[in-house]
Amino acid sequence: MTLNNAFHFSLWAACALLFSVSSSARTYDDIIQTDFITVAVYRDFVPFSFQENGKDLGIDVEIAAQIAKQLGVTLKLKWATADESVEDDLRNNIWKGHFLDRTVADLMLRVPYDKKYRLKRDDIGELVNGQVHMFAPYHVESWQIIFDQANIESVPTIAVFQYHDIGVENDSIPQFYLMSAFRGRMRDRSKQFATIPLAIQAMQAKKVDAVMGMRSQISYYQSHLDTQRYLLAQNGFPNIGKQKWDIGMAVKAEYRQLGYVIGDIVEQMTKDGTIDEIFNRYRTVYEIPDFYAP
Amino acid sequence: MNNKGIKTVLSLSVLISLALSPAVSANVTDKDILNDQATTGDVVSYGMGLRGQRYSPLAKINTDTVQEIRPVWAFSLGGEKQRGQESQPLIKDGVMYVTGSYSRVYAIDANTGDELWQYDARLPDGIMPCCDVINRGVALYGELVIFGTLDAKLVALNKDTGKVVWKKKVEDYKAGYSITAAPIIVKGKIITGVAGGEFGVVGNVRAYDAVNGQLVWERPTVEGHMGYIWKDGKKTENGISGGKPGQTWPGDLWKSGGAAPWLGGTYDPDVDLLFFGTGNPAPWNSHLRPGDNLFSSSRLAIDPDTGKIVWHFQSTPHDGWDFDGVNELISFDYQENGKTIKAAGSADRNGFFYVLNRENGDYIRGFPFADKITWASGLDKNGRPIFVDSNRPGDPSESKDGTQGTSVVSAPAFLGAKNWMPMAYSKDTELFYVPSNEWEMDIWNEPTAYKKGAAYLGAGFTIKPINEGYIGVLKAIDPKTGKEVWRYQNYAPLWGGVLATAGNLVFMGNPEGYLLAFDAKTGQIKYKFNTGSGIVGSPVTWEMNGEQYISVLSGWGGAVPLWGGDVAQRVKHFNQGGSVWTFKLPK
Numbered sequence: 001m002t003l004n005n006a007f008h009f010s011l012w013a014a015c016a017l018l019f020s021v022s023s024s025a026r027t028y029d030d031i032i033q034t035d036f037i038t039v040a041v042y043r044d045f046v047p048f049s050f051q052e053n054g055k056d057l058g059i060d061v062e063i064a065a066q067i068a069k070q071l072g073v074t075l076k077l078k079w080a081t082a083d084e085s086v087e088d089d090l091r092n093n094i095w096k097g098h099f100l101d102r103t104v105a106d107l108m109l110r111v112p113y114d115k116k117y118r119l120k121r122d123d124i125g126e127l128v129n130g131q132v133h134m135f136a137p138y139h140v141e142s143w144q145i146i147f148d149q150a151n152i153e154s155v156p157t158i159a160v161f162q163y164h165d166i167g168v169e170n171d172s173i174p175q176f177y178l179m180s181a182f183r184g185r186m187r188d189r190s191k192q193f194a195t196i197p198l199a200i201q202a203m204q205a206k207k208v209d210a211v212m213g214m215r216s217q218i219s220y221y222q223s224h225l226d227t228q229r230y231l232l233a234q235n236g237f238p239n240i241g242k243q244k245w246d247i248g249m250a251v252k253a254e255y256r257q258l259g260y261v262i263g264d265i266v267e268q269m270t271k272d273g274t275i276d277e278i279f280n281r282y283r284t285v286y287e288i289p290d291f292y293a294p
Numbered sequence: 295m296n297n298k299g300i301k302t303v304l305s306l307s308v309l310i311s312l313a314l315s316p317a318v319s320a321n322v323t324d325k326d327i328l329n330d331q332a333t334t335g336d337v338v339s340y341g342m343g344l345r346g347q348r349y350s351p352l353a354k355i356n357t358d359t360v361q362e363i364r365p366v367w368a369f370s371l372g373g374e375k376q377r378g379q380e381s382q383p384l385i386k387d388g389v390m391y392v393t394g395s396y397s398r399v400y401a402i403d404a405n406t407g408d409e410l411w412q413y414d415a416r417l418p419d420g421i422m423p424c425c426d427v428i429n430r431g432v433a434l435y436g437e438l439v440i441f442g443t444l445d446a447k448l449v450a451l452n453k454d455t456g457k458v459v460w461k462k463k464v465e466d467y468k469a470g471y472s473i474t475a476a477p478i479i480v481k482g483k484i485i486t487g488v489a490g491g492e493f494g495v496v497g498n499v500r501a502y503d504a505v506n507g508q509l510v511w512e513r514p515t516v517e518g519h520m521g522y523i524w525k526d527g528k529k530t531e532n533g534i535s536g537g538k539p540g541q542t543w544p545g546d547l548w549k550s551g552g553a554a555p556w557l558g559g560t561y562d563p564d565v566d567l568l569f570f571g572t573g574n575p576a577p578w579n580s581h582l583r584p585g586d587n588l589f590s591s592s593r594l595a596i597d598p599d600t601g602k603i604v605w606h607f608q609s610t611p612h613d614g615w616d617f618d619g620v621n622e623l624i625s626f627d628y629q630e631n632g633k634t635i636k637a638a639g640s641a642d643r644n645g646f647f648y649v650l651n652r653e654n655g656d657y658i659r660g661f662p663f664a665d666k667i668t669w670a671s672g673l674d675k676n677g678r679p680i681f682v683d684s685n686r687p688g689d690p691s692e693s694k695d696g697t698q699g700t701s702v703v704s705a706p707a708f709l710g711a712k713n714w715m716p717m718a719y720s721k722d723t724e725l726f727y728v729p730s731n732e733w734e735m736d737i738w739n740e741p742t743a744y745k746k747g748a749a750y751l752g753a754g755f756t757i758k759p760i761n762e763g764y765i766g767v768l769k770a771i772d773p774k775t776g777k778e779v780w781r782y783q784n785y786a787p788l789w790g791g792v793l794a795t796a797g798n799l800v801f802m803g804n805p806e807g808y809l810l811a812f813d814a815k816t817g818q819i820k821y822k823f824n825t826g827s828g829i830v831g832s833p834v835t836w837e838m839n840g841e842q843y844i845s846v847l848s849g850w851g852g853a854v855p856l857w858g859g860d861v862a863q864r865v866k867h868f869n870q871g872g873s874v875w876t877f878k879l880p881k
Contacts, residue, residue, distance in 0.1 A: 042746055043420060081420035085752060086744040099377070100396075100421065110747035117742050123756035124860070141748070170494040170550050171577055176751050179545070179582040180691035187582075188545045194469070194494050214748055239691065241741050242749040 025094060025104045025252040028261055031073060039064040040078040040093040040105035046197065047220040047282045048110055049079075059216075060109040062278045063138065063269070067107070070265045078105040086112060087128055095131040095252050106251065107262060113137035113248030113289070135259045136266040137246040138275055140287035143174065144215035145233040146200075146222050151209040155233035161186045164209040167199030168192060174212040177240050197221065203230070216284050223283035246289045267292065322386060322434040327479055328563055334837040337385045338434050340476035341716065342793070342834060345625040346560040348718035349794045350835045354842040355879060356797030360811045360821045363844065363877045367407030368825075371400065371849070371872035378851020379872055380714075382431040382476065382791065382832040385845075389453070392847060392874055393429040393476075397443040401456060404838060407876065411456030415443045423472045426851050428830075430558070430714075431476035433484060435504040440484055442473025448484065450507060462507040464488055470495055475558030479504050480598045485568055487555030488512075497554035499570050499596060511601030515572045516551035517542055517588040521601055535589065535603060542586040552576035553590040555620060557714050562625035564636060565653050567604055568596040571620035571640070578753060579739075580614030581689040587612055591619035593640060593648075595655060605655030609642045611678065614686045615669055615737075616708035617644040624726075625652050626719050628774060639773050641717055641728045643710030644669070648677060649773050661776030663769060664711035665732055666760055669704050687737040690751050705734035707757040709853065713789065716832055720794035723814050725770045725779055727800050729788040732760045732767060733861065758860040765861065768792070768802055770817060780817030782810075786864050789852050791832025793844075801844065803829020805854070805868055809846055809875065827871025844877040 031037050041049035041060045049058040056077060068075035080093045092098040094108050111134055120128045145166070147155050152164050161178065162185050168174040170192050178190035191208050193199040199211040200221045210233070211218065222230055237243065249266070251259045269275050270292050279286035322338050330336070331343025334352050342348050355363055371379065371394040381393040389410060390402040397415035402408065423444050432441040438450040438459060445467040450459045465471035470490035477486045483501040497515040502508065511523040511532065518539025523532040539548045552575045559570035575583060575590035591610035594603050610617040623640040638652035645664035650657060657677030669686070670679035688700050709731065717728045736756040743752030759765045766784030771777070786805040793801040799820065800812040805828035811821035828850025835844050849872040855865055 045746065048747075079420070081422050082746040083422055084745070085750070086747070089746070098422075100417065100427065101419065112744045112747070112749075114742070114744075117744065120742055123736070123754075123758075124863075171745075171750075173749055173751055175577070176579070176582065176690050179547075179577075180579075180689060182691075184544070184584075191546055192494075192550050194550075241751065245744075245749050247747055 025106050025255060027255055028258040031071065031106055031258065036074045036076050037068050037071060037107060038076045038078050038105040039067070040080045040108040042110060043079040043081050047217065047284050059278055059282050059284065063275065064107075064109060066269060066274060067262055067265055071261070078103065080108070090129060090132050090250055094250055104252075106255075106258065108250045111248055111250040113246035113291075131253050132250045133253050133256055133259045134248055134250045136263045137248040137289035137291045138266050138270060139216070139247040140244055140289050141247050142215045142244040143212065143237055143240065144218040145210055145212045145235060146203070146218050146230055147210035147233055148203055148206070149229055149231055151206070155210070155235050157235050158186070158237065161189050161210070163189070165189050165191050165207070167202050167208040167211040169196050169199065169213060170194055172213070173240065177237065178212070181239055219285040220282060246291070320387060321436045324479070324482055327435075336387070337383065337834045337836050339384070340382055340431050340433065340478055340558065341560060341622070344478060344480065344561040344563070346622050346716065347624055347626065347721075348716060348792060348832070349720050351796045352835055352837055352842045353795065353797040355795070355799065355835070355844065357799060357813050357820055359879055360797070360799060362879050363821065364880060365823070365875055366843075366878050367876050369400070369402050369407045369409070369874040371395075371398065371874075376849060376851070376870040376872040378426045378428045378830050379847040379849030380428040380430050380830050380852055381847050383834050383845050383847070383874065384432055384434055385834070385836045386434055386453075388838060390845065390874070391432050391434065391439050391453070393431055393441055394872060395427045395429065395849070395851065397427075397429060397445075399432060399439060399441055399451060399456070401439070401453070402874065404843070404876070407874075413449075413451055413456045415445070415447070415449060417443070417445055418467065421445050421467050421472070422470070423474070426853060426856060428474055428852055430474060433477040433479050435479045435482075435484070438504070440477055440504070442475065442477060442486060444472045444474070446471040446473050446488075446490075448473070448477070448486065448502060448507060460507040462502065464500065465490070475556060478558060478561060480561045480568065483510055483598065485559060485561075485598070487558050487570060489554035489556030489573065494550040494576065495554055496549070496551055497572055499555055499559070499568070499594070499601070501598070501601060513596055513601040513603065515553040515555055515570075515589050515594065516548055518548040523601060532601060542588045544584055547577075547583050550576060551587065551590065553592070557620040557622065560622055560624060561598065562638070562652060564625070566598065567652065568598050569623040569625075569638065569652070570594050570596060571618070571623065573618040573620055574613045574616050578616065579690050580612055580686060581691070583612075585612060591617055593619060593623050593650070595652070607648070607650055607655045607657065607677065609640075609646065609648060610644050615644070615704055617642065617710065619643070620714070621710075621712055622716055623650070624717070624719050626721070626773070628724065630774075637773070639719065639726055641712040641726070641730065643706065643712060644679070645706045645711040646673060646679070647726075647728070647771060647773070647776070659776065663728055663730060663771055663778075664706050666705040666734065668734070687753065688739055690739050701736045701738035703734060703736055705760065706731070707733040707735040708755065709733065709757065709857070713853070715789055715830070716791040718792040718794040718800065720800075720814055722796060722798065723770070724772070724774070725814070726773055727792045727794055727802075727814075728769045728771055729790065729792055729802060730767050730769055731765050731787045733757055733765055733787070734760055757857055759864070765864065766804065768800075768812070770800075770814070782812060782817055782819070786868070787854050787861065789830040789854055793833040793835060795835060801833045801835075801846075803831065803833065803846055803848070805830065805850060805865055807848065807868075809833065809877075823877070825873070825875050827873070828868045841878050841881075846875055848873050848875055
């Protein structure tokens with residue numbers, strides 16, 4: 001080993017000590033005993049989890065903090081880079097770890113709570129998500145259009161977008177929908193952006209007349225604009241497939257006990273209005289999952 | 295650490311490196327690189343010559359003697375970090391330069407296998423390379439060893455010390471860019487493809503000054519994007535690829551069209567052109583983007599001085615099967631009716647082998663080299679596929695909530711009848727040696743999919759072998775007739791490169807771990823040696839002190855074990871590794 005490598009190795013060792021995220025997910029008892037819980041949240045995902053001026057912010061970050069508080073432990077965040085699908089994200093962050101850092105979290109937020117998804121099988125018949133337990137729905141997500149009333153009077157139906165440019169995120173359902181639904185009649189009006197915030201900026205710069213994305217994200221950005229001019233549309237999305245879906249959490253399949261404890265905490269937070277209040281603070285539309293219907 | 299400390303560390307390591315260096319060695323020149331295929335004492339380019347023929351005139355190891363070769367040293371890449379080793383070694387003045395997984399570079403004494411230096415790139419948190427953490431090799435120029443990293447940087451190291459001379463960010467890894475290909479050096483410029491696994495990337499080919507890493511030109515590979523050239527440090531517009539946007543793409547999809555040239559390219563000095571292949575178009579589902587979607591799934595001929603596209607040939611227009619067109623285009627000449635034809639051959643992922651006129655891109659002939667092709671019934675007189683419409687994966691707007699929609703069975707599978715692993719061309723036998731795979735796939739639209747917490751319309755697929763007994767097939771193919779002269783069938787899929795020599799031999803490794811040597815004319819196995827882990831690298835040969843050497847990296851990995859299904863069943867018991875094996879004849 002050359003000195004160059006020795007230097008690298010010591011740096012690496014120092015880093016490993018600094019970021020001592022556990023290398024495997026742990027039982028409820030381990031979490032209580034060690035006095036901390038590691039929660040995976042997505043990196044740069046406004047308004048759910050993001051960093052601003054060195055502070056950890058977002059709806060999911062606050063929900064994670066509440067869960068840690070209720071458990072009586074401190075919170076450590078694991079910032080997850082989104083992979084191509086949630087299956088990959090669960091593997092990278094909950095049950096196996098990504099092959100570059102091999103660390104996992106005890107709990108992951110913003111995971112679908114969907115029976116079909118839970119029972120989904122791969123090409124050789126194995127459960128795709130059998131390594132994780134998905135539970136505690138805390139939010140209902142759906143699609144939403146925001147439009148600039150200076151350019152569009154109203155959006156009674158999606159047909160308006162045969163005539164007005166609309167921004168969408170690359171590789172998303174809104175993009176697939178606008179490119180293919182109704183034999184592609186809205187295709188030429190669909191403008192692609194790398195992220196929703198970039199599409200919103202383009203709307204403010206009058207490059208597009210509307211943006212379509214997830215309701216929570218769109219409503220968050222709307223609340224930061226002139227709400228008299230930029231309105232949330234009331235149209236439906238015929239033939240879009242999934243109109244609404246529940247968002248929940250995941251732990252490693254072996255750690256059901258942890259799941260039950262956190263499930264109870266989340267149920268309490270949903271019923272006593274804590275979660276609603278967090279969404280309100282971020283001025284984001286909240287919808288309570290059917291799971292908690294009286 | 296204070297300044298004094300740094301100085302001490304630097305000077306000490308320089309001393310150590312100097313002490314370990316076997317001899318003061320000459321710098322690699324453009325001439326060395328251009329003559330690489332003919333000079334047997336070194337290997338100074340990826341492809342063993344810029345044409346990428348992977349042919350050596352060495353014949354001491356031949357069909358009569360190869361049984362006697364034996365390992366002289368093995369070198370472990372070490373560490374916990376193993377995974378796929380897809381590198382091709384370069385050798386200059388008794389020093390071997392190889393890359394390892396996780397963006398590592400090693401300089402090894404080629405006589406003894408002793409390590410001279412090692413460089414580990416420090417990779418940032420949160421990089422997300424799509425298909426394993428592999429690297430395919432370095433380029434040598436002057437006193438520099440140049441390679442690309444998983445976080446999309448070009449790094450130039452001093453060849454004697456392994457110290458960083460310069461480092462350039464090629465693209466932002468956060469946007470999904472990475473480099474796995476070995477760069478090539480043409481006329482003093484580093485030519486590299488800029489690529490990424492994520493959707494929304496627009497591919498481009500870039501040239502950097504090989505001495506200082508300054509950008510010289512860049513050429514986007516999607517129609518409608520402006521190319522640039524730097525003159526006296528000034529960025530100047532240099533023509534839009536394809537003339538203007540929107541000719542072969544709907545809406546503004548050209549802005550995020552994909553077509554990433556992730557495998558790098560070749561160069562032919564006779565016609566003075568670079569040849570780069572491009573990846574599939576985005577988004578994945580072809581129903582969203584009616585049109586040919588230029589220049590996706592194509593071969594591009596690019597002027598190395600200006601970065602202008604001189605000609606293009608699209609192997610899969612309006613691709614709907616993920617048939618990247620990145621596979622190497624190898625220049626070769628042949629005689630026909632007393633005339634020399636300046637041709638180039640390429641074995642595409644889509645299952646067809648193309649012979650093109652490399653001066654102008656004209657289609658000369660094409661033929662299937664895969665046993666089973668379902669997506670096209672053949673090629674027309676211009677080499678354009680005749681599509682089988684019923685074999686195109688379905689329209690996502692026709693899939694209803696909760697149902698998979700119709701599934702189509704399509705061959706070859708998206709991993710290709712031939713993937714990245716480079717073939718070889720022997721001027722002695724006038725045959726191409728093509729490492730191919732026989733597999734097919736089911737594809738359907740998958741409504742129960744999520745991405746980053748959002749419902750998402752994914753594609754489901756199953757990749758499966760076509761035959762019980764084998765997936766991999768090494769084929770000796772006559773480019774003049776399309777005839778298969780011989781074949782070798784392998785149980786696991788082939789994923790490593792091929793080498794042909796004047797000793798009437800063809801070398802190749804397999805995932806089972808064997809380095810294999812075949813009679814180039816008959817396909818008879820003349821030698822096999824188990825290296826202990828699967829081979830997915832490319833073998834090389836060179837001469838040192840009057841003896842012929844063969845080297846290959848061993849270390850199972852790459853894209854195959856990352857995909858599930860029946861294929862995974864065949865490869866899941868292969869053990870990882872990471873070593874360089876070197877062979878020669880006993881004295």
